[in-house]
Amino acid sequence: MDAPSLDSLRQQIDAIDGELHGLICRRASLVGQIAAAKPAGGLSMRPGREAQVLRKRLAAHEGEFPAAAVYRMWREMISAFALMQTKDLKIAVCRPADQPGYWDIARDHFGCQVPMVAYESPAQVLAEVRSNPATIGVAPAPIEADTAPWWPLLASGEQTLPNIVARLPFLTMPNARARGLSALVLARIEPEESGDDRALVSVQASTAISRNRIAGALTKAGLPAFISALDQLMAGVHHYLLELPGVIADGDERLRGLEQALGLDRGSVAAIGAYAVPVGARP
Numbered sequence: 001m002d003a004p005s006l007d008s009l010r011q012q013i014d015a016i017d018g019e020l021h022g023l024i025c026r027r028a029s030l031v032g033q034i035a036a037a038k039p040a041g042g043l044s045m046r047p048g049r050e051a052q053v054l055r056k057r058l059a060a061h062e063g064e065f066p067a068a069a070v071y072r073m074w075r076e077m078i079s080a081f082a083l084m085q086t087k088d089l090k091i092a093v094c095r096p097a098d099q100p101g102y103w104d105i106a107r108d109h110f111g112c113q114v115p116m117v118a119y120e121s122p123a124q125v126l127a128e129v130r131s132n133p134a135t136i137g138v139a140p141a142p143i144e145a146d147t148a149p150w151w152p153l154l155a156s157g158e159q160t161l162p163n164i165v166a167r168l169p170f171l172t173m174p175n176a177r178a179r180g181l182s183a184l185v186l187a188r189i190e191p192e193e194s195g196d197d198r199a200l201v202s203v204q205a206s207t208a209i210s211r212n213r214i215a216g217a218l219t220k221a222g223l224p225a226f227i228s229a230l231d232q233l234m235a236g237v238h239h240y241l242l243e244l245p246g247v248i249a250d251g252d253e254r255l256r257g258l259e260q261a262l263g264l265d266r267g268s269v270a271a272i273g274a275y276a277v278p279v280g281a282r283p
């Protein structure tokens with residue numbers, strides 16, 4: 001049998017494009033119905049649900065077409081749908097002059113439609129998020145070498161403070177600048193379960209606490225063992241950032257138990273968010 005002509009192959013591609021486009025429009029109208037059922041005002045974004053949708057696509061993917069391209073296409077759709085639901089959605093990105101990679105990370109996640117604005121420091125990003133409930137922040141993920149960590153600012157419990165709701169990149173894009181960078185997403189919504197998550201708990205103390213003591217206190221409070229514990233000293237106060245499996249709400253009584261087990265005042269321990277565990281690098 002003769003190989004099909006280029007014309008006929010292109011006709012098949014045209015037919016597929018028509019179907020794909022039609023399906024995207026159908027998806028959009030379902031998102032419209034979901035949006036109508038959500039409470040008015042505030043952010044429509046559901047980071048846990050988004051992570052589930054993306055994990056499902058990546059797990060089901062096979063063939064030569066790159067998984068990263070599938071991922072990027074879904075991110076573009078989901079972000080456009082998020083903007084359809086929250087018209088004044090905006091992304092405030094901490095993109096220091098010498099770190100352009102954070103811009104790529106944000107754009108790979110939030111796509112080409114949602115307005116993005118660059119700021120020099122995490123404190124500026126936080127201020128933007130606090131001044132507008134429809135602004136989402138992107139700030140460098142904490143590292144111990146940081147001399148002015150931003151995450152302790154999330155622990156005061158004030159009304160306009162956001163939560164950490166995602167970690168980026170969820171999937172590393174092959175052509176992103178500065179691969180290896182990680183960022184956290186800040187938004188004024190509660191973190192939600194995706195099925196594989198890390199809760200972030202901040203502990204403030206006037207004296208140093210050993211990792212062993214933290215581990216013992218977590219057990220005593222009925223909390224799971226920490227996966228990592230970052231230790232930062234700022235203005236004479238020790239700040240610990242604990243990563244625990246799952247999602248922990250700020251009102252969780254076990255956090256009060258942790259304060260007691262560590263002999264700390266009420267308010268010294270705070271849940272500052274959670275993120276869906278990224279799938280990492282895939283071709």
Ligand SMILES: C=C(O[C@@H]1C=C(C(=O)O)C=C[C@H]1O)C(=O)O
Nearest residue numbers: 031034044045046049050078081
């Ligand atoms: C459609 C929804 O709104 C947003 C868009 C999503 C999508 O396009 O799949 C998923 C989660 C939300 O961020 C939803 O809440 O399900």
